[in-house]
Amino acid sequence: MALAAAAAVAIENARLFERTRSGERWHRAAAEVSEALLAHSPIGEVIALIATSAREIAGADLAVVALPNPDGTLDVEVAEGEKAAGHPSPGYRIPVESVIGRAFSSRKNEFDFDWSLEGGPVFSAVAALPLVTIDRVIGVLALAWSSPGDSREGLQVAESFAKQATVSLVLAEAQQEQERLAVxxxxxxxxxxxxDLVIQRLFATGMLLQSTSRGQNLSPEVEERLSRAVDELDETIREIRQTIFALHEPLTGPSTGVRGRLLNEVSLSGAAMGLQPGMRFVGPVDASVDDALADHLVAALREALVNVAKHAKAKKVDVIVMVKETNIVLSVTDDGVGINPDGFSAHSGLANLSARAQDLGGTFALERVSAEGGTRLVWQVPNSNT
Incomplete structure (x- = not known):
């Protein structure tokens, strides 16, 4: 009897010791997440830290954080653990009928056995813990164990940590929105x-130069220089206005406006080319181009810039999108080696541009800028909104 009692006391002490250790891990993990929030870490880093901490304190082999999309579906944001082996991968769409999907829809903890996701390893047990606020579910934390016994020991502390993680994510979202608002x-x-300041001063300077050239006995060379200076000021004003439009584009995510889509295409192509093309809009592009024509316009711009990147060896590229009375005109000019005198092949991207313009009832032209080189591409199609 004495031996049995001593064994029971030893077992209970071991359990108390393990609970104490689990509590210490819980507090340490919560402190690390709080420090990340105070350091204004990106929300992605905070989510990754939550997944790592939850897996460690629960003794799990895999931790998955899934976040909802605007349409109500769930995507994997982060999967952490030595046995993850790339499954599930970030961005993987969670099946609605899975244990994670059920936890999201029911707003309650859900459990399953012999579970796997996206063709990954099979785990003996999984717990899906919804991260619930008063008015919404901001995500699901899923923990998977290879041994069912390990899940029983770590589940209670994991549930407590999930509540702390919910508060942390809400704070991280609020912090991110404050930073976005400040930007x-x-x-x-x-x-x-x-x-109000720069454009007006440049405009006044241009007017002053124009008035200086009038009624003065200036040499033709000086008049030409003044005229060029005024033209440069006008071009600078147009570029500043384009910059103002760009400043009002969204910070992240796809832009729904035509300007935003074209600017995004230029940015992506610029990264591939190793230089940033200049971009200028003339006329009310967003109001004049409908969605169907916008798709063609973006595709034409992409094809034109790909052609420049492949063949032009250019150091400068200028893009102009112009709204005329009945037409939309895309012009891409580079200072590269110039077009091939033999023209372009029937299977090239330029041939695709020509065919696209003809299908829309428009025209496509390609010309050499000067004897030294350079190419100007003009893609013009009727404006369907006129």
Missing amino acids: FQDRDRIARDLH
Whole structure:
């Protein structure tokens, strides 16, 4: 009897010791997440830290954090653990009928056995813990164990940590929105200063130069220089106005406006080319181009810039999108080696551009800028909104 009692006391002490250790891990993990929030770490890093901490304190082999999309579906944001082996991969769409999907829809903890996801390893047990606020579910934390016995020991502390993780994610979202608001306010200030101060001063300077050239006995060379200076000022004003438009584009995510889509295409192509093309809009592009024509316009711009990247060896590229009375005109000019005198092959991207323009009832032209080189591409199609 005495031996049995001593064994029971030893077992209970071991359990108390393990609970104490689990509590210490819980507090340490919560402190690390709080430190990340105070350091204004990106929300992605905070989510990754939550997954790692939850897996460690629960003794799990895999931790998955899934976040909802605007349409109500769930995507994997992060999967952490030595046995993850790339499964599930970030961005993987969670099946609605899975244990994670059920936890999201029911707002309750859900459990399953012999579980796997996206063709990954099979785990003996999994617990899906919804991260619930008063008005919504902001995500699901799933923990998987290879041994069912390990899940029983770690589940209780994991549930407590999930509640702490919910608070942390809410704070991280609020912090991110405050930072986004600060950036937008700063952008608005810059755009306002550019419009109210810089453009007005440049315009006044141009007027002063034009008045100086009138009624003065200036040599033709000086008049030509003054005229060029005024033209450069006008071009600078147009570029500043384009910058003002760009400052009002969204910080992240796809832009629904035509301008935003074209600017995004230029940015992506610029990264591939190793230089940033200049971009200018003439006329009310967003109001004049419908969605169907916008798709063609973006595709044409992409094809034109790919051609420049492959063949032109250019150091400067300028893109102009112009709205005329009845047409939309895309012009891409580079200072590269110039077009091939033999023209372009029937299977090239330029041939695709020509065919696309003809299908829309438009025209496609390619010309050499000068004897030294350079190419100007003009893609023109009827405006369906006129």
